Amino acid sequence: MTCPEAAPARSTAKGAAAWEQGWYAYARRSESPNFGPRPPQTCVDLVVLHSISLPPGQYGGPQVQQLFTNQLDWNAHPYFKQIEGLQVSSHFFVQRGGELWQFVSCEQRAWHAGRSQHAGRDNCNDFSIGIELEGLEGDLFEPAQYETLSALLSALAQVYPLRHVVGHEHIAPGRKHDPGAGMDWALVQRCSALDAQAFSGVTKKI
Numbered sequence: 687m688t689c690p691e692a693a694p695a696r697s698t699a700k701g702a703a704a705w706e707q708g709w710y711a712y713a714r715r716s717e718s719p720n721f722g723p724r725p726p727q728t729c730v731d732l733v734v735l736h737s738i739s740l741p742p743g744q745y746g747g748p749q750v751q752q753l754f755t756n757q758l759d760w761n762a763h764p765y766f767k768q769i770e771g772l773q774v775s776s777h778f779f780v781q782r783g784g785e786l787w788q789f790v791s792c793e794q795r796a797w798h799a800g801r802s803q804h805a806g807r808d809n810c811n812d813f814s815i816g817i818e819l820e821g822l823e824g825d826l827f828e829p830a831q832y833e834t835l836s837a838l839l840s841a842l843a844q845v846y847p848l849r850h851v852v853g854h855e856h857i858a859p860g861r862k863h864d865p866g867a868g869m870d871w872a873l874v875q876r877c878s879a880l881d882a883q884a885f886s887g888v889t890k891k892i
């Protein structure tokens with residue numbers, strides 16, 4: 687498919703300056719080994735939102751960052767035994783207080799979506815940017831997280847021709863349920879620089 691450049695009006699020098707080889711200047715960087723190359727000529731036009739907390743429902747610890755960098759102690763909590771050996775990553779992680787982390791360059795393919803499909807295209811990891819929000823599936827998110835997400839989506843839209851923002855649940859229905867009913871998609875749409883069409887995949891939730 688054709689891959690239009692980001693809208694000229696959004697591609698300001700200032701916006702591009704926030705990025706260096708797919709790394710966002712305003713995120714704390716913790717590099718993950720869990721990534722690979724995107725297929726040649728990939729049009730990165732999809733953002734996938736997720737929720738995660740480790741152990742589930744406990745916030746503020748270092749465990750999510752440890753998971754994404756293969757440093758989690760599988761023996762530290764009974765739940766971790768259920769996911770032992772998992773090698774995953776996302777491009778970004780937004781903590782409850784709005785702190786932003788980045789693990790994989792957006793120019794690379796992070797391992798966040800698994801088996802998935804969007805608009806007739808399989809393997810969403812190939813052409814998407816994954817953003818994990820610290821939270822519990824179906825639970826509410828914090829205002830500070832929406833603020834960070836809004837700024838991040840605007841910054842991404844300055845350098846990538848984003849067409850759609852969806853949840854993991856929308857690209858892997860039945861298999862995945864995050865971020866779930868607690869995600870305020872209408873708020874995400876209102877405070878992002880993206881038009882309503884970008885959220886057509888989640889229309890039922892708005």
Ligand SMILES: [Zn+2]
Pocket residue numbers: 735736737798854862864
């Ligand atoms: Zn997910």
